[in-house]
Amino acid sequence: MKKLYLLIPCLFITTLLLHAQQRRKAPTSYNAGNSQDAKFLEKQWWLGFKAGINLSGADVVTAYSALSPVNYTPSAKAYDNFKHPGVVAGLEVSFYYKGFSVSFQPAYRNAIFSYTNQYLWEDPGIPENRLELTYAQKQQIDYADFPLLFRYDFASTRLRPYVQVGAVYTALIDATKSVTISGIDYASGGQNEFTNEPIIVGAKQLFADYQWALIGGAGVNYHVGNIRVNLDLQYRKGMSLANSTENRYGNAQLAGVGDAMDDIKINSFVVTLGTLFPLRFLTKGYSSINLK
Numbered sequence: 631m632k633k634l635y636l637l638i639p640c641l642f643i644t645t646l647l648l649h650a651q652q653r654r655k656a657p658t659s660y661n662a663g664n665s666q667d668a669k670f671l672e673k674q675w676w677l678g679f680k681a682g683i684n685l686s687g688a689d690v691v692t693a694y695s696a697l698s699p700v701n702y703t704p705s706a707k708a709y710d711n712f713k714h715p716g717v718v719a720g721l722e723v724s725f726y727y728k729g730f731s732v733s734f735q736p737a738y739r740n741a742i743f744s745y746t747n748q749y750l751w752e753d754p755g756i757p758e759n760r761l762e763l764t765y766a767q768k769q770q771i772d773y774a775d776f777p778l779l780f781r782y783d784f785a786s787t788r789l790r791p792y793v794q795v796g797a798v799y800t801a802l803i804d805a806t807k808s809v810t811i812s813g814i815d816y817a818s819g820g821q822n823e824f825t826n827e828p829i830i831v832g833a834k835q836l837f838a839d840y841q842w843a844l845i846g847g848a849g850v851n852y853h854v855g856n857i858r859v860n861l862d863l864q865y866r867k868g869m870s871l872a873n874s875t876e877n878r879y880g881n882a883q884l885a886g887v888g889d890a891m892d893d894i895k896i897n898s899f900v901v902t903l904g905t906l907f908p909l910r911f912l913t914k915g916y917s918s919i920n921l922k
Contacts, residue, residue, distance in 0.1 A: 672727060672728050673725075673726065673727050673728075673910070674725075674726045674908055674909070674910055675723075675724070675725055675726075675908070675909035675910055676722070676723070676724040676725075676726065676858065676906040676907065676908060676909065677721070677722070677723055677724075677906065677907055677909055678721070678722050678858070678860070678904050678905050678906030678907055679719075679720075679721060679722070679904060679905060680719070680720060680721075680722055680735070680737075680860065680862065680902040680903065680904025680905075681717070681718065681719040681720075681902060681903065681904070682717075682718055682719075682862075682900065682901045682902030682903055683715045683716065683717060683718065683900075683901055684715070684716050684717075684718050684739055684740075684741065684898045684899060684900040684901070685712040685713070685714070685715055685716075685898065685899045686711075686712070686714070686716065686741040686742060686743045686896055686897070686898045687709065687711025687712045687743060687896070687897050687898070688709050688711060688743050688745070688872075688892070688894040688895070688896060688897075689868060689894060689895045689896070689897055690707075690709070690892050690893070690894055691871065691892070691893040691894060691895060692892065692893040693706060693707065693892045693893075694878060694890040694891065694892055694893070695747070695890055706747070707745040707746065707747045707767075707892065708745060708746050708747070709743065709744070709745040710743070710744045710745065710746075711743060711897075712899060713744075714742035714743065714744060714768075715742070716739065716740035716741050716742045716770075717738075717739075717740050718737055718738065718739040718740070718775075718900055718902060719737060719738055720735055720736050720737020720738060720775070721735065721736055721737070722734070722735045722860075722904060722906060723735075724781075724906070726783075729782060729783045729786070730780070730781065730782055730783075731779075731780070731781040731782075731783070731792075732778070732779070732780060732781075733778070733779040733780075733781060733794075733796075734776075734777070734778055734779075735775075735777050735779065736774070736775065736776050736777075737774075737775045737777075738772070738773070738774060738775075738803075739772075739773045739774075739775050739800075739898075739900075740770065740771070740772055740773075741769075741770075741771045741773060741896060741898065742768070742769065742770050742771075743768075743769055743896070744766065744767060744768040744769065745767050746764055746765060746766045746767070747764075747765050747767075748762065748763065748764050748765070749762075749763045749765075750762050750763075751763075753817070758816060759816060759817040760816050760817065761813060761814075761815050761816070761817060762813050762814045762816075763811060763812075763813040764811070764812050764813055765809060765810075765811055765889065766809070766810040766811075766812070767807065767808070767809050767889060768807065768808045768809075768810075769805065769806075769807050769833065770805065770806050770807075771802070771804075771805040771837060771872075772802075772803040772804045772805065773800045773801065773802060773803060774800070774801045774803055775798050775799075775800050776798065776799045776800070776801075777796055777797070777798035777799075777845060778796050778797060778798075779794045779795070779796035779845060780794065780795055780796055781793070781794040782794075783851075788852065788853045789850065789851075789852050789853075790850065790851040790852075790853075791848065791849070791850045792848065792849055792850070792851070793847070793848050794845070794846070794847050794848065794849065794864075795844075795845065795846050795847075796844075796845045797842060797843065797844055797845060798842060798843050798845055798866060799840070799842050800840065800841050800842065800843070801839065801840055802834065802837055802838065802839050802840070804832075804834055805832070805833045805834045805836065805837050806830060806831070806832055806833055807830070807831055807832075807833035807836065807881075807884065807889075808828045808829065808830045808831075809828060809829045809884065809889060810825065810826065810828040810829075811825075811826045811829075812824065812825040812826070829883065829884075831881060831883055831884060833881060833884070835874060835877045835880045835881065836873060836874055836877055836878070836880065836881060836884075836891050837872060837873055837874055838870070838871055838872055838873060838874050839874075840870075841868065841869075841870040841871065841872055841896075842869055842870055843866040843867055843868045843869055843870075843896075843897075843898075844866070844867045844869060845864050845865070845866050845867075846864070846865055846867075847862065847863050847864035847865055847900075848863055849861055849862035849863055851906070856907075856908055857905060857906070857907060858905070858906035858907075858908075859903075859904075859905060860902075860903070860904040860905070860906055861901075861902075861903055862900075862901070862902045862903075862904065863899075863900075863901055864898075864899070864900040864901075865897070865898070865899055865900075866897060866898040866899075866900060867897055868894075868895030868896045868897050868898075869895065870895065871893055871894065871895060872894050872895060872896040873891045873892070873893060873894055874891075875893065878890055878891055
């Protein structure tokens, strides 16, 4: 009986030790599985579509004019920068590794910017007889963009803000230009205001075939299941001339109304919304983020 009393405590202690050992092993096994998943999630390919708007503005390097009055200096062009939204749409292919991403985003972009310039003609003998003219020029340019971006994610959670830098190489597709002439004629003895029908011409020859820009920006990815919803903000700083210096006066119709392109670099704000899909899966129950 005494041996039985000694056996019972021994069995109880042995049971506690076995239970404690099992509890220690369970987390190890669980963490091993999570470690494998986490290692898999360190590397991923993403493919998707994005679209949005861009606002463009011209940075003047050298100003030019088709008219050279001898008795006065014509007013400088006044640019209406970042006021005309254009569209942008394209694909995104990104490779993610441990918070860092390389992203290639070929896209179509429509850039729009405008400017006005004014001229004044006066009768030297009768100053009241004068003619004020305003030329409103609007450029619409279609581009094929090939940006390469480097990103860093601040988190590995469902909501992932990031910053990015890169560069974009751009090829010209097409361009059109419209010129609207309006003014006030005081020479007829009154104040006669008028606006002519706009002149719309193809203007591809006035722009450079290729250019490039630097990119800086930020954005956020939000995971909905295994899909990423992406909001992306970019500022593009033009580094090469957007106009053709050889064909500055190449369009006779535009030169006839006094237009000459300045040497400009185009800067842009680009805002897009996109959807991205993962290309690497672990299991049918795969989750693109660690939900712990």
